[in-house]
Amino acid sequence: MSTLVYLVPLFPLIGFLINGLGRKRLSKSLTGIIGSGVILASFIVSLILFFDVKAGHAGVVKLFDFISIGKLDIPFAFQVDQLSSIFLLIITGVGFLIHVYSTAYMHEENSDHYARYFAYLNLFIFSMLLLVLGANYLIMFIGWEGVGLCSYLLIGYWFKNNDYTNAAKKAFIMNRIGDFGFLLAAFWIIQQFGSLNFADVFSNASGMQMNDKVLVGITLLLFLGATGKSAQIPLYTWLPDAMAGPTPVSALIHAATMVTAGIYMIARSNILYTLAPTTQGVVAVIGLATAILAATIAIKQNDIKKVLAYSTVSQLGYMFLGLGVGAYTGAVFHVMTHAFFKALLFLGAGSVIHAMHHEQDIRKMGGLKKALPVTHITFLIGCIAIAGIPPLSGFFSKDEILAAAFSASTVYWVIGVLGAVMTAFYMFRLYATTFLGKFRGTHEQEHHLHESPKAMTIPLIVLAILAAISGFIGVPAVLGGSHELEHFLAPVFAGSVKLQHPHEINHNTEYMLMGASVALAAIAILYAVSRFSKKPELNDAGGFGKVLENKWYIDELYDAVIVKPLRGISAFLNNVVERLGIDGVVNGVGRIVHYGSRQLRLLQSGQVGAYILIMVVAALALFIIQLFVL
Amino acid sequence: MTINHYIFLSVALFCIGIIGVLTRRNVIIIFMCIELMFNAVNLLLVAFSKMHYLAASVVDPATTAGTDGQLFVFFIMVVAAAEVSVGLAIIVMMYRNTHSIDASFLNRLKH
Numbered sequence: 001m002s003t004l005v006y007l008v009p010l011f012p013l014i015g016f017l018i019n020g021l022g023r024k025r026l027s028k029s030l031t032g033i034i035g036s037g038v039i040l041a042s043f044i045v046s047l048i049l050f051f052d053v054k055a056g057h058a059g060v061v062k063l064f065d066f067i068s069i070g071k072l073d074i075p076f077a078f079q080v081d082q083l084s085s086i087f088l089l090i091i092t093g094v095g096f097l098i099h100v101y102s103t104a105y106m107h108e109e110n111s112d113h114y115a116r117y118f119a120y121l122n123l124f125i126f127s128m129l130l131l132v133l134g135a136n137y138l139i140m141f142i143g144w145e146g147v148g149l150c151s152y153l154l155i156g157y158w159f160k161n162n163d164y165t166n167a168a169k170k171a172f173i174m175n176r177i178g179d180f181g182f183l184l185a186a187f188w189i190i191q192q193f194g195s196l197n198f199a200d201v202f203s204n205a206s207g208m209q210m211n212d213k214v215l216v217g218i219t220l221l222l223f224l225g226a227t228g229k230s231a232q233i234p235l236y237t238w239l240p241d242a243m244a245g246p247t248p249v250s251a252l253i254h255a256a257t258m259v260t261a262g263i264y265m266i267a268r269s270n271i272l273y274t275l276a277p278t279t280q281g282v283v284a285v286i287g288l289a290t291a292i293l294a295a296t297i298a299i300k301q302n303d304i305k306k307v308l309a310y311s312t313v314s315q316l317g318y319m320f321l322g323l324g325v326g327a328y329t330g331a332v333f334h335v336m337t338h339a340f341f342k343a344l345l346f347l348g349a350g351s352v353i354h355a356m357h358h359e360q361d362i363r364k365m366g367g368l369k370k371a372l373p374v375t376h377i378t379f380l381i382g383c384i385a386i387a388g389i390p391p392l393s394g395f396f397s398k399d400e401i402l403a404a405a406f407s408a409s410t411v412y413w414v415i416g417v418l419g420a421v422m423t424a425f426y427m428f429r430l431y432a433t434t435f436l437g438k439f440r441g442t443h444e445q446e447h448h449l450h451e452s453p454k455a456m457t458i459p460l461i462v463l464a465i466l467a468a469i470s471g472f473i474g475v476p477a478v479l480g481g482s483h484e485l486e487h488f489l490a491p492v493f494a495g496s497v498k499l500q501h502p503h504e505i506n507h508n509t510e511y512m513l514m515g516a517s518v519a520l521a522a523i524a525i526l527y528a529v530s531r532f533s534k535k536p537e538l539n540d541a542g543g544f545g546k547v548l549e550n551k552w553y554i555d556e557l558y559d560a561v562i563v564k565p566l567r568g569i570s571a572f573l574n575n576v577v578e579r580l581g582i583d584g585v586v587n588g589v590g591r592i593v594h595y596g597s598r599q600l601r602l603l604q605s606g607q608v609g610a611y612i613l614i615m616v617v618a619a620l621a622l623f624i625i626q627l628f629v630l
Numbered sequence: 631m632t633i634n635h636y637i638f639l640s641v642a643l644f645c646i647g648i649i650g651v652l653t654r655r656n657v658i659i660i661f662m663c664i665e666l667m668f669n670a671v672n673l674l675l676v677a678f679s680k681m682h683y684l685a686a687s688v689v690d691p692a693t694t695a696g697t698d699g700q701l702f703v704f705f706i707m708v709v710a711a712a713e714v715s716v717g718l719a720i721i722v723m724m725y726r727n728t729h730s731i732d733a734s735f736l737n738r739l740k741h
Contacts, residue, residue: 606737612651 005061005078007045008088009129011038015122023115031111032103035118039099039125043092050085058082058491060135060199067138074196079135083492086332086485087132087264090339094256095125097459101347102248104455105354117157121252124150128257132264136196137186140265144182144229147258148175154253155245164244171238178228178235182265185221192218202271206495211278219272219279223286226262231313232290232320237555239313243305247350250305255312255342260335263319267492270328274496284324284408288415291317293552295422299429300541300548303360304349307430311386312342314423318401321416326500327404328493329486333474334401336485337393340470341385344463348379351452351460352434356445362430363538367439371449374457376435378464383431385467387424387521393471399514400476406513407505417517424521428528436533478510636677643670657721657731661714668710675699675706 015038019031026034058081066076078084099121106117127146134140149172156168189196192214193204208215226232231239242254253259266273266283273280291314298310315338322331353360355372369376385392388399398420405412439446451457475481490497505513541549550556603614643666650663679699686695721731728735 608733608736609652609655616648616652 003061004045005049005080005133006063008042008049008092009126009133011041011045012122012126012129014038016119016126019115019122020119023112023119026111026115028107028111028114031115031118032099035122036096036099036103038122039092039096042125042129043089043096046085046088046092049080050089053080053082053085054488062135071194072190072196074136074138076139077135077197078133078139079198080133081492082489083264083267083332084132086336086489087260088129090260090336091125091128091132091257094339094343094463095121095128095252097462098248098252098256098343098347101251101350101456101459102246104453105248105350106246113157117154117246120150120153120157121249124154124253124258128261131261135198137189137198137201138196140268141179141182141186144225144261144265145179147253147261148172148179148229151175151242151253151258154249155242157245157249161244167238167241167244171242174235174238175228178225181221181224181228185218185225188214188218188221198268202269202495205272205275208275210275212275215272216276216278219269219276220282222265222269222272223279223283226266226320227286228262229265230259230262230316230320232262232286232316233293236290236294236313237551237558240306240309240551243303243309247305247346247353250309251343251346251350254309255346256339259312259316260319260339263316263323263331263335266320266323267328267332270323270493271495271499273323274326274499280324280326282324284321284405284412287317287320287322287324288405288412288419289317290314291321291419292415292422295419295426296548297551298426299422300545301426302363302537302549304352304362304365304430304434305346305360307362307426308342308345308349311345311423311427312338314419315342315386318398318416318419321405321412322401325401325404325408325412326496327401328496329474329483329489330397330400330404332489333485334397337385337397337467337470340463341382341392341394341467344378344460344467345382345386347456347460347463348375348382351375351456352379354452354456355449356441357448359441359445362433363536364441365434365439366437366441366536367435368449369435372435372451374451374460378457378460379435380431381464381468383427386427387525388420388517389424389521389525390518391471392468393466395518396471396474396476399517400474402517403476403505403510403513406509413513417520420517421520421524425524425528428525429532432529432532433536436529437536440536440538476510478507633677633681636673640670640674640677643667643673655733657724657733660733661717661721665710665714668706672703672706675703 015034018034019026023031060077060079062075062077064076065073067074099118102117102121106114109117124147127143127150129143131140131143131147134143152168152172152175155171156165158164159168186196189201193201195201195204205215228235239254239259243250245253273283294310294313294317298307298314301307301310315334319331319334319338322328322334351372352365352368352375355368355375356365359365381392385394388395390396402413402416402420405416439449472481474483474485476483540546547553647663647665647667647670650666651660654660654663676699679696682696682699683693686693724736725731
């Protein structure tokens with residue numbers, strides 16, 4: 001059955017080709033049907049594969065020889081196992097819902113651009129599937145680059161706006177910095193293990209010593225790749241700017257799928273990371289720092305999408321914290337629940353923006369509860385889920401990561417809970433300012449307020465249900481569950497689990513940890529709702545709030561430390577080295593030839609007599625030389 | 631008549647030819663001067679060939695030394711005849727185009 005796997009990426013590729021090539025001819029409804037239909041087909045195949053894997057048929061499917069040089073053999077092969085099948089379901093499932101949602105959200109575009117949009121989305125899904133399915137680092141890298149490209153294309157979808165194209169370029173360049181790390185790591189792996197296939201690399205690596213220098217180097221470089229793709233310090237600033245793209249794109253790429261590529265890659269290479277505790281420490285600290293930093297920024301943002309963007313960065317930080325403390329299952333679990341509730345929140349935000357005629361500033365909203373009942377309820381579910389209130393999904397996944405963090409270090413746990421409290425606070429600040437209180441927009445907007453069409457609300461409802469219940473596949477033992485996800489994923493992480501020595505936390509401690517984080521989050525929620533539903537912050541923040549509103553001035557800092565000096569150097573190279581140095585040499589050679597030929601030209605007078613005279617004189621000279629000199 | 635007389639005559643003819651080529655602008659005269667130089671060389675070849683023959687025949691009366699010089703003269707005359715026909719044709723064409731046989735008229739290739 002797993003031989004069917006090639007169909008999973010093939011369908012979106014076909015969709016991309018049809019929509020991309022036929023964009024001038026296809027009608028809008030046909031484009032939407034093709035665009036969403038191919039993803040649905042992929043989803044169905046993914047479901048078949050999932051149950052196949054569940055029945056125990058995991059393995060590598062080799063399609064053809066891709067690169068074969070000397071001893072290095074890189075086949076074009078797909079890895080069908082527990083980890084990739086879970087990701088396949090998330091990508092195609094959430095992807096399909098977002099495609100359906102897009103058919104309504106983008107209906108104002110003309111058919112040409114509409115088809116271009118769906119072509120990009122299909123190409124994105126194709127790349128992401130390639131990334132997840134690849135059975136070696138090269139195939140993964142192809143997908144890795146593909147999603148970066150699609151991200152660029154979709155952020156800059158409204159390319160007539162200069163700010164948007166700049167945001168697209170920023171995303172692309174920052175991703176490239178990370179890709180550079182990934183590429184170096186891949187070469188290092190070839191040099192060290194002589195293969196890029198996961199199976200070979202992992203089996204070879206598991207024989208190496210703990211904290212081997214090479215392994216630490218490789219994992220750090222891979223992690224650099226992950227920070228670029230998954231928006232971690234120091235490469236996170238592209239993600240909030242990426243909100244320039246259409247909102248469904250933000251939901252699909254910048255919340256549910258692409259940004260989880262880094263998590264997937266590290267979870268896939270878990271054995272390498274387990275063998276390099278130094279790197280794990282770095283991963284955990286960076287993840288935690290990102291989680292906290294992004295959460296503080298999110299508190300003071302006023303753009304509905306920016307709040308969600310920073311919350312994504314923050315949640316990704318939690319996932320990295322989970323990876324860093326060895327809770328690979330927890331990280332994957334959080335990827336899944338986060339995909340549901342963050343896609344839900346973004347699509348809800350899209351619905352609000354749609355109703356408000358492209359107004360994104362929450363200070364100009366308020367009281368949307370009545371006008372948008374479905375959006376309101378589903379958004380609220382998303383907020384509760386992300387805040388980590390049981391029994392919604394976010395609670396289980398976040399709790400698992402925090403518990404693992406506690407067993408690694410109490411400091412991790414304290415900071416993690418602080419971040420979780422901030423998450424609850426800013427999410428409900430957003431919720432209260434947007435949906436509660438009085439409407440603060442213009443009369444015209446109030447007049448046109450309307451619930452979104454079915455194509456938008458149905459995905460919201462489906463995602464809300466998933467966000468609410470998906471946590472139950474990972475109920476930990478302490479709460480009487482059996483954590484089915486952990487059992488399912490166990491074969492993938494078996495090698496790492498064998499090496500880890502987790503000290504079990506006793507159940508009472510765990511109850512206390514849960515209670516503390518839930519209670520604190522609940523207090524934050526109540527405080528935020530009571531404070532912002534009546535009196536939202538309408539003015540620009542002052543004092544420390546201003547620093548947060550301006551994102552700790554990190555963009556300005558990067559500008560001053562990296563961009564400006566780089567510009568200076570390039571200006572110097574352009575004005576001095578290029579103009580004077582290289583141009584001088586090139587032009588100088590030309591000028592010498594020109595001058596020389598102008599002097600020599602004087603000999604060519606055209607006077608026959610002069611030529612003959614020269615000939616005679618020269619002959620005489622030769623004669624004299626012959627006679628007297630030699 | 632020693633060989634020196636021939637050499638002096640031939641050098642004189644050659645110098646007249648060169649000076650004529652250098653100083654005159656009439657193409658036909660230049661042409662005639664070139665012929666003069668040819669013949670100066672021919673004269674020298676014949677003279678040296680005879681000299682070599684005389685020197686060798688003292689030792690061996692049946693020698694053929696020096697005859698190749700005479701043969702060369704014939705070759706030069708044949709080639710010169712061919713060259714004359716080409717040269718004269720060029721001069722005719724030149725006259726048709728410029729109505730002049732002044733060599734300094736032909737400096738137009740310069741620009």
